[in-house]
Amino acid sequence: DGGITQSPKYLFRKEGQNVTLSCEQNLNHDAMYWYRQDPGQGLRLIYYSQIVNDFQKGDIAEGYSVSREKKESFPLTVTSAQKNPTAFYLCASTGTGINYGYTFGSGTRLTVV
Amino acid sequence: QQQVKQSPQSLIVQKGGISIINCAYENTAFDYFPWYQQFPGKGPALLIAIRPDVSEKKEGRFTISFNKSAKQFSLHIMDSQPGDSATYFCAASEAGGFKTIFGAGTRLFVKA
Numbered sequence: 001d002g003g004i005t006q007s008p009k010y011l012f013r014k015e016g017q018n019v020t021l022s023c024e025q026n027l028n029h030d031a032m033y034w035y036r037q038d039p040g041q042g043l044r045l046i047y048y049s050q051i052v053n054d055f056q057k058g059d060i061a062e063g064y065s066v067s068r069e070k071k072e073s074f075p076l077t078v079t080s081a082q083k084n085p086t087a088f089y090l091c092a093s094t095g096t097g098i099n100y101g102y103t104f105g106s107g108t109r110l111t112v113v
Numbered sequence: 114q115q116q117v118k119q120s121p122q123s124l125i126v127q128k129g130g131i132s133i134i135n136c137a138y139e140n141t142a143f144d145y146f147p148w149y150q151q152f153p154g155k156g157p158a159l160l161i162a163i164r165p166d167v168s169e170k171k172e173g174r175f176t177i178s179f180n181k182s183a184k185q186f187s188l189h190i191m192d193s194q195p196g197d198s199a200t201y202f203c204a205a206s207e208a209g210g211f212k213t214i215f216g217a218g219t220r221l222f223v224k225a
Contacts, residue, residue: 004156042202042217043157058212090156101147102213104156 002027006105012113021076021108023091032074037088119216132190134219136203143205151200193223
């Protein structure tokens with residue numbers, strides 16, 4: 001079955017540490033996205049990528065970095081510069097254009113310890 | 114202008130009742146309006162979507178009503194079931210764009 005795989009499901013980060021969240025899709029979608037969701041909150045866009053080797057900052061990109069070396073993969077790194085990283089992170093993808101709706105992964109819950 | 118305002122924040126409905134969630138937008142360039150359903154600990158899933166050239170779209174117990182002149186759209190869940198208890202997000206997308214604006218979400222609880 002086609003879909004988006006996010007790993008790990010749970011991740012714990014120590015202060016000052018960088019961590020990388022994985023996102024892989026086998027839907028042959030061009031566009032991929034990273035969203036952050038805080039408890040009881042909506043979705044805030046961190047980064048998005050329309051094509052390989054190209055990505056744009058979203059609304060809350062500070063303290064995060066991404067890469068898009070392959071169409072299938074869009075990993076997110078949460079750097080030590082992100083002062084409040086505890087949240088639920090969602091990866092999504094869409095096909096050609098925006099009008100097919102998003103397919104979301106099952107999320108990664110990141111906690112600072 | 115980029116906001117999508119969603120209400121209510123939370124909603125409690127009796128089993129068999131109708132759940133109604135409303136959204137409003139400002140940007141007239143939006144031309145695709147999806148609704149997503151999210152269960153705790155899971156990613157959102159596309160539930161139903163509408164384009165502004167129609168006023169209503171129905172899929173099973175779920176209906177979107179769209180009022181282009183008022184720049185409002187709503188989700189109606191008929192015969193609400195406990196299994197419908199989830200968070201619902203409305204969203205709006207702009208043609209040719211690669212960003213979607215989400216509402217803040219509505220937590221629905223259907224009482225058995």
